Amino acid sequence: MDSIRIVGGHRLNGTIPISGAKNAALPLMIASLLTNETLTLENVPDLADVGLLKRILANHGVDYMVSGKRPGDLPNSGQTLGLTAAEIVDTTAPYDLVSRMRASFWVIGPLLARMGEARVSLPGGCAIGTRPVDFFLMGLRDLGAEIELDRGYVVARAPGGLKGGRVRFPNVSVGATHTVMMAATLASGETVIENAAREPEVADLAACLGKMGARIEGAGTSTIRIEGVPRLHGAVHPVLPDRIETGTYAMAVAATGGDVILQGAHPELLQSALDVLATAGASVADVEGGIRIVRNGAGVEPVTVTTAPFPGFPTDLQAQLMALATRADGTSSITETIFENRFMHVQELARLGADIRLNGQTATVTGVKSLKGAHVMATDLRASVSLVIAGLTAEGETTVNRVYHLDRGFERLEEKLSACGAEIERVRG
Numbered sequence: 001m002d003s004i005r006i007v008g009g010h011r012l013n014g015t016i017p018i019s020g021a022k023n024a025a026l027p028l029m030i031a032s033l034l035t036n037e038t039l040t041l042e043n044v045p046d047l048a049d050v051g052l053l054k055r056i057l058a059n060h061g062v063d064y065m066v067s068g069k070r071p072g073d074l075p076n077s078g079q080t081l082g083l084t085a086a087e088i089v090d091t092t093a094p095y096d097l098v099s100r101m102r103a104s105f106w107v108i109g110p111l112l113a114r115m116g117e118a119r120v121s122l123p124g125g126c127a128i129g130t131r132p133v134d135f136f137l138m139g140l141r142d143l144g145a146e147i148e149l150d151r152g153y154v155v156a157r158a159p160g161g162l163k164g165g166r167v168r169f170p171n172v173s174v175g176a177t178h179t180v181m182m183a184a185t186l187a188s189g190e191t192v193i194e195n196a197a198r199e200p201e202v203a204d205l206a207a208c209l210g211k212m213g214a215r216i217e218g219a220g221t222s223t224i225r226i227e228g229v230p231r232l233h234g235a236v237h238p239v240l241p242d243r244i245e246t247g248t249y250a251m252a253v254a255a256t257g258g259d260v261i262l263q264g265a266h267p268e269l270l271q272s273a274l275d276v277l278a279t280a281g282a283s284v285a286d287v288e289g290g291i292r293i294v295r296n297g298a299g300v301e302p303v304t305v306t307t308a309p310f311p312g313f314p315t316d317l318q319a320q321l322m323a324l325a326t327r328a329d330g331t332s333s334i335t336e337t338i339f340e341n342r343f344m345h346v347q348e349l350a351r352l353g354a355d356i357r358l359n360g361q362t363a364t365v366t367g368v369k370s371l372k373g374a375h376v377m378a379t380d381l382r383a384s385v386s387l388v389i390a391g392l393t394a395e396g397e398t399t400v401n402r403v404y405h406l407d408r409g410f411e412r413l414e415e416k417l418s419a420c421g422a423e424i425e426r427v428r429g
């Protein structure tokens with residue numbers, strides 16, 4: 001297994017190109033199941049999760065084509081992926097594939113809508129909480145699906161097709177919103193989703209579905225209305241820039257000090273995180289084509305932050321913020337409200353000398369003068385990158401083991417950071 005070796009203590013200076021968003025690319029790829037024509041996605045990041053989803057979709061009959069680079073394309077521009085589900089050859093998503101990535105469960109919506117049946121294994125993914133699928137099942141039942149559980153599989157049927165309905169989610173769920181919205185595009189009549197996720201990736205998926213002929217209003221707000229249509233067609237759609245990657249590098253610069261332009265980043269996708277960074281003492285400015293983050297001279301100020309669904313502070317940046325808070329002049333308080341077990345980075349940060357106390361869902365982080373390099377273990381995707389941030393600021397050498405978690409969500413991380421002066425390399429295992 002590969003590991004990442006970091007020698008800390010270097011400031012970051014330069015430009016970091018931001019990739020297409022993993023969390024937008026995955027539902028967009030899944031939307032290709034809704035039509036027999038080609039869905040072309042631009043700016044798709046080259047990530048392990050994207051590769052795994054290609055395999056899962058291929059199993060259902062999706063052909064894919066990756067376009068080569070054109071003259072003038074930036075070396076860091078993402079790939080263009082053409083996905084064609086001319087025929088769905090299998091409506092089963094098997095355990096060995098779905099158990100490796102939770103988002104692959106979302107195929108249940110389009111398969112059911114287009115084929116009237118789907119048999120999808122219960123999901124796996126990061127071990128950050130129980131992550132049930134009850135909201136998905138509730139939403140699909142509200143659209144007329146019959147659902148039963150059969151030996152670890154969800155079996156969903158709608159022999160006469162799905163019918164529009166009213167879906168009210170008890171809590172905000174990004175995945176359930178994506179899934180029910182996709183299913184409703186081909187249902188007969190109108191569907192109203194209440195308490196829908198407002199994440200930018202939901203609005204991005206709706207924009208793409210709109211190009212494919214779907215009739216959707218209100219995506220990006222908590223009430224989405226979908227008027228079903230008999231069929232969808234092909235489209236071309238660029239993937240949004242990754243707001244979590246943006247926030248991660250912004251936290252890294254705030255932690256190490258320096259001056260970096262996050263090229264291609266859109267500030268409105270992560271305003272709450274940028275506000276927290278400003279409170280922590282970083283200067284954040286919108287510049288042409290991106291965001292500039294600077295921390296020179298000033299120390300890191302403590303912060304009090306609670307994660308929340310969009311537009312609140314994202315749970316996917318909680319671990320990275322904690323790494324930053326370990327360097328603050330004072331005590332920070334970070335409360336996690338989305339996932340019940342998303343603190344596995346705490347004990348690893350402690351190995352580097354961080355002072356963190358956990359009380360229920362709140363971590364109290366008292367800044368220390370310095371962290372000291374050590375061997376640490378990546379436990380999940382976002383936790384792994386918080387260890388990289390901590391390693392960048394620590395004295396001496398840090399080795400982050402099990403970096404396959406990082407490869408699920410961060411494209412060319414070592415390259416992007418070393419171009420800005422970090423001493424970081426991948427050690428092949």
Ligand code: UD1
Nearest residue numbers: 023103131132133134135136172173174175176316338339
């Ligand atoms: C998505 C993101 C993930 C992010 C999360 C929250 C992708 C690929 N992943 O995950 O990076 O951390 O949103 O912003 O986009 N829940 C239920 N029942 C359900 C569904 C969800 O109880 O049927 C709960 C979950 O356990 C969790 C909360 O709802 O506590 C939010 O989860 P959800 O928004 O569904 O997360 P994902 O879509 O899996």
